[in-house]
Amino acid sequence: DEMTQxxxxxxxxxxxxxxxxxxxxxxxxxxVAAFRTGQEQGGNDSGQTTYIHEAVRRRAA
Structure with missing residues (x-):
């Protein structure tokens, strides 16, 4: 019982x-979004930020 707790x-x-x-x-x-890197919005991250966020959310669930 103690182990379960x-x-x-x-x-x-x-x-x-x-x-x-x-x-x-x-x-x-x-x-970080406040910084401008010279690339257009939605540049070369290829959804990397979204991927990382989703991975964290899945682990939290």
Whole structure:
């Protein structure tokens, strides 16, 4: 029973950490978006940012 409680607590802590990380990634993306690199909007990232966001969301779930 104690092991089950520890596992549940660690699971909740991991989920909270993943959600926090996802939020921070969104904030960082917003900050980075303010910089101009000389490329047009939607340049060469080929959806990399979206891919990373989706990977983090899947892990958080």
């Amino acid at each position: 520890q596992n549940a607590a660690l699971s909740e802590e991991s989920a909270a950490s993943a959600a926090s990380l996802s939020s921070r990634i969104g904030q960082l993306n917003d900050l």
